[in-house]
Amino acid sequence: MINAVGRDIPEEILKRTGKEVFQGVHHFDGHVYRKHGPLTQAVINSEGSKLVDSIHDVLIKCGIKDGMTVSFHHHFREGDLVVNMVMEEIHRMGIKDITICASSLGKAHDPIVPYIEDGTITNIYSSGVRGKIGEAISNGKLKGLAVMQSHGGRVRSLVTGEKQVDIAFIGAPTCDDYGNCRGIGGKSNCGVLSYAMVDSLHANRVVAITDCLVPFPNFPAHISMTRVDYVVVVDAIGDPEKIATGAAKPTTDQRKLMMADYCTKFVVNSPYFKDGFSYQTGVGGASIASTISLAREMKERNIRMRFGVGGLTKPMCDLLINDQVDCLLDTQDFDLDAVESVKDLRHYRISAGQYADPFNKGAVVNKLDFVILAALEVDVNFNCNVVVGSDGVITGAQGGHPDTAAGAKCAIVIAPLLQGRIPAVCTEVTTVTTPGESVDVVITDYGIAINPRRQDLIEAMKDVDLPFKTIEELRNIAYSIAGEPEKVEFQDRIVGIIESRDGTIMDVVRQIKPFEFSEE
Amino acid sequence: MNPNKKRLRRTMMFLNAQKPGLIKDPYIYKPDSIMLDLEDAVAENQKDAARFSLYHALRSIDYRGCERVVRINGLDTPYWQEDIRCAVAGGCDAVRIPKTESAKDVKTVENAVVQAEKDFRREEGSVLIMAAIESARGVMRALDICESSERLFGIALSGGDYTKDLQTHITGTGVELMGARQNMVIAARAAGVQCFDTVYTDLDDMEGFRQDVETIHLMGFDGKSIINPRQIDIVHEIFTPSQKDIIFAEKVVREIDDKKAKGIGVFTVDGKMIDIAFYDGAKRTIELAKASGVYKGDL
Numbered sequence: 001m002i003n004a005v006g007r008d009i010p011e012e013i014l015k016r017t018g019k020e021v022f023q024g025v026h027h028f029d030g031h032v033y034r035k036h037g038p039l040t041q042a043v044i045n046s047e048g049s050k051l052v053d054s055i056h057d058v059l060i061k062c063g064i065k066d067g068m069t070v071s072f073h074h075h076f077r078e079g080d081l082v083v084n085m086v087m088e089e090i091h092r093m094g095i096k097d098i099t100i101c102a103s104s105l106g107k108a109h110d111p112i113v114p115y116i117e118d119g120t121i122t123n124i125y126s127s128g129v130r131g132k133i134g135e136a137i138s139n140g141k142l143k144g145l146a147v148m149q150s151h152g153g154r155v156r157s158l159v160t161g162e163k164q165v166d167i168a169f170i171g172a173p174t175c176d177d178y179g180n181c182r183g184i185g186g187k188s189n190c191g192v193l194s195y196a197m198v199d200s201l202h203a204n205r206v207v208a209i210t211d212c213l214v215p216f217p218n219f220p221a222h223i224s225m226t227r228v229d230y231v232v233v234v235d236a237i238g239d240p241e242k243i244a245t246g247a248a249k250p251t252t253d254q255r256k257l258m259m260a261d262y263c264t265k266f267v268v269n270s271p272y273f274k275d276g277f278s279y280q281t282g283v284g285g286a287s288i289a290s291t292i293s294l295a296r297e298m299k300e301r302n303i304r305m306r307f308g309v310g311g312l313t314k315p316m317c318d319l320l321i322n323d324q325v326d327c328l329l330d331t332q333d334f335d336l337d338a339v340e341s342v343k344d345l346r347h348y349r350i351s352a353g354q355y356a357d358p359f360n361k362g363a364v365v366n367k368l369d370f371v372i373l374a375a376l377e378v379d380v381n382f383n384c385n386v387v388v389g390s391d392g393v394i395t396g397a398q399g400g401h402p403d404t405a406a407g408a409k410c411a412i413v414i415a416p417l418l419q420g421r422i423p424a425v426c427t428e429v430t431t432v433t434t435p436g437e438s439v440d441v442v443i444t445d446y447g448i449a450i451n452p453r454r455q456d457l458i459e460a461m462k463d464v465d466l467p468f469k470t471i472e473e474l475r476n477i478a479y480s481i482a483g484e485p486e487k488v489e490f491q492d493r494i495v496g497i498i499e500s501r502d503g504t505i506m507d508v509v510r511q512i513k514p515f516e517f518s519e520e
Numbered sequence: 521m522n523p524n525k526k527r528l529r530r531t532m533m534f535l536n537a538q539k540p541g542l543i544k545d546p547y548i549y550k551p552d553s554i555m556l557d558l559e560d561a562v563a564e565n566q567k568d569a570a571r572f573s574l575y576h577a578l579r580s581i582d583y584r585g586c587e588r589v590v591r592i593n594g595l596d597t598p599y600w601q602e603d604i605r606c607a608v609a610g611g612c613d614a615v616r617i618p619k620t621e622s623a624k625d626v627k628t629v630e631n632a633v634v635q636a637e638k639d640f641r642r643e644e645g646s647v648l649i650m651a652a653i654e655s656a657r658g659v660m661r662a663l664d665i666c667e668s669s670e671r672l673f674g675i676a677l678s679g680g681d682y683t684k685d686l687q688t689h690i691t692g693t694g695v696e697l698m699g700a701r702q703n704m705v706i707a708a709r710a711a712g713v714q715c716f717d718t719v720y721t722d723l724d725d726m727e728g729f730r731q732d733v734e735t736i737h738l739m740g741f742d743g744k745s746i747i748n749p750r751q752i753d754i755v756h757e758i759f760t761p762s763q764k765d766i767i768f769a770e771k772v773v774r775e776i777d778d779k780k781a782k783g784i785g786v787f788t789v790d791g792k793m794i795d796i797a798f799y800d801g802a803k804r805t806i807e808l809a810k811a812s813g814v815y816k817g818d819l
Contacts, residue, residue: 252723418545480582
């Protein structure tokens with residue numbers, strides 16, 4: 001069945017998942033449903049401790065068995081050790097057919113690939129995957145399906161009970177023996193626990209894993225003891241070097257700076273740039289450079305931001321320090337400056353649900369004026385791909401991309417016209433992850449295209465001195481330089497789906513066909 | 521005369537001809553010229569590989585109006601002749617001679633360029649020449665060099681080698697370059713060719729770079745060699761005439777055209793005495809404003 005972004009979703013996958021095809025960003029606006037509640041085991045005794053000796057013991061206490069779903073958060077990013085240690089133990093116990101439901105997986109989790117190959121792990125729900133897990137999935141090693149969810153979409157699936165988690169494992173930088181978790185402090189300081197807050201509310205069993213046990217009460221708790229069943233203390237839950245490093249040095253790459261300048265010029269000339277505006281940006285070089293140049297413009301024009309959202313980095317936190325923004329709403333911290341900033345009283349921790357769940361009674365993303373995003377590919381319909389590489393292999397994550405694009409009044413995607421020698425602006429993206437309906441502007445090093453759906457923005461930019469082009473013109477330039485790329489060849493088998501934030505199917509990902517050089 | 525001889529050359533950006541990432545699309549930064557380097561940036565044992573990528577880049581990339589100059593290896597090396605053949609065959613706009621010390625050097629290169637134009641069926645005179653001056657001897661012979669060939673569009677100072685020859689070094693103050701800069705720009709103007717200043721290598725000192733560009737702009741240079749696209753905007757900004765200058769130049773051109781018809785030789789514009797001697801300068805300002813994309817008038 002053809003969905004609203006023109007992708008043909010096979011009946012087979014609709015039947016298998018019980019899902020519908022994507023029918024537009026606002027299709028479910030006003031949808032009424034009853035929330036799902038997790039199993040909860042009451043603790044009335046006064047034994048006073050939830051400490052369990054080992055991962056092995058806690059798995060037994062939680063009743064681990066074949067076919068269960070276990071969940072993880074990705075606040076430790078490429079420094080995460082929790083997924084690997086839990087999966088290693090599950091594998092050792094001979095458990096099979098596990099579904100991993102992670103807020104995201106990265107290269108840090110390459111060691112679980114053998115567990116995919118031997119059937120310990122058979123399904124993966126994640127914002128995305130990189131490295132060897134992506135290769136394994138795209139090569140058909142995962143027996144079940146990889147379901148790629150946006151941050152908001154993941155929360156929706158947990159809240160509605162569409163995805164039920166048996167055991168949530170929450171890496172906690174600090175925790176007391178009764179399960180009060182905080183994202184700050186300890187050796188694996190990651191600032192906030194926004195993704196895990198949701199798991200703690202919706203999983204049947206919740207296990208806190210920490211390498212820094214502190215005396216009760218670890219208050220104010222980011223995740224309360226009232227939601228935690230067990231606490232396990234281990235040597236290390238993360239590699240601090242890879243969790244949050246010093247702020248990245250602002251880029252000196254002129255190409256990125258040029259795109260950042262275009263972006264800032266676009267933002268300041270748009271109707272939304274006025275006192276009290278709101279803004280979110282990513283962690284790429286050009287995004288960070290845009291925040292820096294935007295801060296300069298705000299100062300010059302005496303414009304103040306009401307709130308900034310993130311995925312936070314130093315330049316966003318500098319806005320707070322320099323009193324250019326009233327407050328920050330934080331779901332994740334990407335550098336030590338952002339982690340440190342969490343202590344500021346105007347820096348608010350929010351859950352992934354508050355941030356982006358499309359099925360709650362209104363998420364923060366709906367209040368965004370601007371979001372600055374990146375993309376692997378954008379097509380002439382403004383559809384973006386942030387998950388599947390141009391070689392057909394899964395190599396990225398949805399993150400908050402579709403959530404913020406849907407919510408923000410002005411969603412800007414920055415991408416160099418050519419990624420290496422591959423056109424980033426193309427006729428049709430390899431896989432649709434964010435619908436063009438919610439992407440307003442594409443900024444490249446060769447020019448800027450405004451989505452024709454946004455005649456208001458086109459009108460507003462009429463006299464602005466920026467290199468405006470149509471998206472087709474950008475595509476044509478890219479093809480004139482690099483040639484029109486041949487389509488990636490896939491096999492028939494569907495290895496994954498791109499789940500829209502509302503739970504419908506945006507696109508499918510098929511097993512790749514090994515490339516063969518032709519005889520000619 | 522090759523119509524490109526007098527084109528606008530405020531920025532000439534050095535790029536290692538062997539690096540695909542650098543040479544694939546430098547035009548997006550809008551330098552007036554790019555300098556595809558076969559000389560110092562390329563290791564001795566990579567000269568052939570660099571020529572290969574240079575040739576294919578010139579043949580296949582549309583540089584969108586950006587002038588393509590190729591810096592060949594020195595005449596004291598075994599490489600320069602093949603460099604010229606490769607650059608001309610590829611379709612370059614000009615070659616830059618390093619370490620030029622005499623008119624004879626220019627003639628030697630000119631002969632090779634003429635031959636290459638014939639060999640590769642390019643229009644005669646389509647490839648221009650510029651000469652880099654890198655020694656005290658070269659500076660002293662600047663006028664000879666400037667007048668050596670109809671193909672020569674300009675000379676450029678190469679500060680690193682020149683200061684070594686002078687037994688000093690780059691100080692950042694410009695004092696060590698003063699004599700060469702002055703001598704070269706005077707020689708170039710006397711011969712009616714262009715003059716370009718040396719690179720500024722400290723990319724972290726953008727303020728020092730700006731001062732350097734302001735200095736050479738006031739001295740009369742036509743442009744500056746640059747090593748990074750970050751430097752382009754500053755040079756273009758400084759070399760772009762102000763609106764005040766443009767308006768004044770417009771008045772001067774119009775008044776001279778008008779008064780000439782009426783047989784009046786000397787008159788005033790905005791209280792300043794003007795005669796025909798101002799005409800070329802005013803025209804140049806308009807041309808520069810047009811080329812810089814800031815001229816909205818109809819002259």
